Amino acid sequence: MNESTDSRFDRRRAAYACDPAASRGRLIPEAGSPTRSEFQRDRDRIIHSTAFRRLKHKTQVFVYHEGDHFRTRLTHTIEVSQIARALARALGLDEDLAEALALSHDLGHTPFGHTGEDALHDCMKPWGGFDHNAQALRIVTSLERRYADFDGLNLSWETLEGLVKHNGPLLDGEGRPTARYAAEGVPAAILGFDAAWPLDLATRASAEAQAAAIADDIAYDAHDIDDGLRAGLFTLDDLRQVPFLAELLAEIDARWPGLERVRVIHELGRRVITRFIEDVIRESAKRLEGFSSAEEVRRAGRTLVAFSPAMEGADRAIKGFLFPNMYRHPSVVAVRKQAECVVRDLFGAFSADPGKMPAEWCRGIEKLDDAARHRLIADYIAGMTDRFALDEHRRSFDATPDLR
Numbered sequence: 001m002n003e004s005t006d007s008r009f010d011r012r013r014a015a016y017a018c019d020p021a022a023s024r025g026r027l028i029p030e031a032g033s034p035t036r037s038e039f040q041r042d043r044d045r046i047i048h049s050t051a052f053r054r055l056k057h058k059t060q061v062f063v064y065h066e067g068d069h070f071r072t073r074l075t076h077t078i079e080v081s082q083i084a085r086a087l088a089r090a091l092g093l094d095e096d097l098a099e100a101l102a103l104s105h106d107l108g109h110t111p112f113g114h115t116g117e118d119a120l121h122d123c124m125k126p127w128g129g130f131d132h133n134a135q136a137l138r139i140v141t142s143l144e145r146r147y148a149d150f151d152g153l154n155l156s157w158e159t160l161e162g163l164v165k166h167n168g169p170l171l172d173g174e175g176r177p178t179a180r181y182a183a184e185g186v187p188a189a190i191l192g193f194d195a196a197w198p199l200d201l202a203t204r205a206s207a208e209a210q211a212a213a214i215a216d217d218i219a220y221d222a223h224d225i226d227d228g229l230r231a232g233l234f235t236l237d238d239l240r241q242v243p244f245l246a247e248l249l250a251e252i253d254a255r256w257p258g259l260e261r262v263r264v265i266h267e268l269g270r271r272v273i274t275r276f277i278e279d280v281i282r283e284s285a286k287r288l289e290g291f292s293s294a295e296e297v298r299r300a301g302r303t304l305v306a307f308s309p310a311m312e313g314a315d316r317a318i319k320g321f322l323f324p325n326m327y328r329h330p331s332v333v334a335v336r337k338q339a340e341c342v343v344r345d346l347f348g349a350f351s352a353d354p355g356k357m358p359a360e361w362c363r364g365i366e367k368l369d370d371a372a373r374h375r376l377i378a379d380y381i382a383g384m385t386d387r388f389a390l391d392e393h394r395r396s397f398d399a400t401p402d403l404r
Contacts, residue, residue, distance in 0.1 A: 020094065027196075030154065057386055058074070097159065097208040098208040108137070110132070110382045112340075115343075123343070123378070124374060127375060131187045160197075165201065168204060242318055361380050
């Protein structure tokens with residue numbers, strides 16, 4: 001593995017890694033830091049943002065008050081960050097960039113998990129819909145208002161690129177939307193920012209962004225199994241339907257016969273994460289062999305930080321089990337329907353009377369056109385925590401669901 005050393009921060013990186021000393025910079029130029037690399041500064045700005053703190057009270061799958069031990073967006077984000085750093089370190093990538101991307105990947109999520117996003121997208125369809133990746137970009141480029149010199153966080157190009165493209169290119173070589181955006185087009189927020197500062201939407205993102213993306217998949221698989229078991233949505237025996245999980249459970253049974261259930265659950269989660277991480281490191285090291293720059297990674301035409309074919313099959317099988325047994329479990333679906341009504345009610349109430357929002361959100365709203373006014377309302381709702389959304393609903397409506 002060809003390596004380079006950043007003399008200021010004593011970091012060893014593979015030739016295909018992003019180098020903060022060679023960053024494309026920031027939209028608004030700033031003086032460098034004598035103690036932190038550009039990607040460290042990005043990571044720190046994300047951690048100190050308001051949007052990051054709100055992740056503590058945003059739902060992953062269960063609502064916030066169903067139990068103290070279920071994941072929230074914040075705990076999920078921390079787990080993704082740990083996995084991304086492990087992958088980056090093993091592959092010689094820039095750990096700080098991988099961590100920054102992991103920490104920022106869910107900033108744009110609404111309250112009530114994907115249910116909230118689906119409901120808000122439906123409400124916003126006449127005005128361009130709602131997309132959590134586009135919303136994350138809006139947060140870090142304009143909605144956060146902390147700094148005297150600029151709106152947003154003024155993150156480096158590499159972090160913004162990874163935030164937008166961590167799941168792959170948004171445009172094909174002809175400039176047409178890729179499969180994910182084929183039906184409704186690339187969100188206007190992304191296209192608008194790209195027009196001001198191109199993010200190369202037709203190429204893949206850096207290996208660091210790819211590491212953060214697959215870390216998200218690994219974390220989802222492991223912690224949704226854990227949460228589903230603890231919530232009683234399925235049993236350990238049910239998981240034996242998935243050959244990969246059956247093999248891991250057999251290992252645990254053979255080594256610790258009669259082990260108490262709570263320890264079996266923990267041991268299973270550890271093994272899922274470990275097997276996935278080790279597989280990604282082996283497979284990605286082979287795929288990255290021969291690449292001599294981050295730009296070559298972007299233009300490779302394929303994902304380079306990835307599962308092996310066998311482990312990709314295991315990942316699909318786990319998700320295939322979780323979809324009907326967890327995400328579509330009757331108790332979860334019932335809560336999802338109630339949460340959807342809360343978001344729709346709030347959108348309708350604020351659309352009818354924007355004055356129900358705080359004064360700082362209403363200032364100048366009468367001068368906005370229809371699309372901009374509704375986008376502002378969507379921004380306000382998307383930034384809510386689960387608890388705050390329910391409180392706002394109680395303020396405007398006679399009956400608010402318990403979400404249980």
